[in-house]
Amino acid sequence: MRSRCHSNYVFFTIDRVNKKHRPIPCCSTAPSTFRLFLQAELGRRCAGNPQYSLRAFAKSLAIDHATLSQLLRSKRRCTPDTIEKLGRRLGLHPKTLADYVAQEKHSGHLRESAAALGHVQQLAHDTANLISDWYHFAILELVRLPEFRPDTRWIARVLETTPDEVNIALTRLVRLGLLEMTRQNRWIDNSGSATASMNDVTELTIQRLVEQVRKLLAVAERVRPTGIVTRAKLEAKKEKRNGSARHAVANHVEESR
Amino acid sequence: MGQPVMQWQIMSKNPDKTAAFYAKLFDWKINTDNALNYRVVDTGSKRGIGGGIWPAPPEGHGMVTLYVEVDDVARFVEKAKAVGGKIVIPPQKLPDGDEMAVILDPDGLPVGLFKPANQNKGS
Secondary structure (H helix, E strand, O other): OOOEEEOOEEEOOEOOOOOOEOOEOOOOOOOOOHHHHHHHHHHHHHHHOOOOOHHHHHHHHOOOHHHHHHHHOOOOOOOHHHHHHHHHHOOEOHHHHHHHHHHHHHHHHHHHHHHHHHHHHHHHHHHHHHHHOOHHHHHHHHHOOOOOOOOHHHHHHHHOOOHHHHHHHHHHHHHOOOEEEEEOOEEEEOOOOOOOOHHHHHHHHHHHHHHHHHHHHHHHOOOOOOHHHHHHHHHHHHHHHHOOHHHHHHHHHHHHO | OOOOEEEEEEEEOOHHHHHHHHHHHHOOEEEOOOOOOOEEEEOOOOOOOEEEEEEOOOOOOOEEEEEEEOOOHHHHHHHHHHOOOEEEEEEEEOOOOOEEEEEEOOOOOEEEEEEOOOHHHOO
16 A cells, blocks of 8 residues: 655555555645545546546446536535545545535535525515515505406506516515415405505515525624625624614615615 | 426516517417416427516526426425525415415525416316
């Protein structure tokens, strides 16, 4: 059994006679991601044996070669479970393996945080448009009328706008939970009582936005200070400084436009 | 019955232009004779799945969403939440009788769930 230096870090090798794995020593100059490590390891094996193939590498790792190919080409995510499984097969040093797993978990949190931010941005756009476009409120008013017809073309005619504008508004209202299509011919205005005003509707949507921003902050707190987290923290500070949650959300909406 | 992907939907910032483009390109027939003025696309083939075109808001961007047919939209929405999805549009009963919802998968990609009005009639 022998170890080999390549690209400034020490790889493990498989003893071709005894087929025993030798753990890869922990090394600070190891590839920065598990995917790069896999690529480097395949490259190293191919360099040592021109006949060595992706299929052979997959077989040694006990996974399907198509799956391995996707992992190497970034077409498939290296999950913590995958890293654990393949890392052990490759005899990675426990600390290096733990670092790769931790890194992937952190990336997962970042993705989750980015998805949550996207959700909040959508909500911010919806809220901003709801406030600025009068026909959202007008549609809710129409829904309360006995003569109401759940028909985009009818609503467009009444409001003298286009069916597409109505449909965009309907999507926003449903997404914000202000309108619900409960039955084929029945829509419900969830914005409040029949006396609800534009301000009530606006306040309700802003409250929902605040809830979502809080959820985003909770997600962001789980990751290290990144751009997203920094921005969320800044917003939290701004909210505190302004002394008004509504003011802070209005700022957030304005920034998101 | 399984849960097959049965419909695609193009969200377009300019749905008229998009509809005209595909009609010219593939001879697809676009029909808006329904309560939501939904641009239902007939591809002219019995193979493949049908689709539709829906307006995207000005601040959004165009995208294609796949719709998975299920027998109980509300149940699958709950299931989506349990396995890490998020709800964008909770279950809605559309004027023509179809039921739909939109969820986000863990990567933030939207996926539609729908139950056609005629599902129980064996269609």
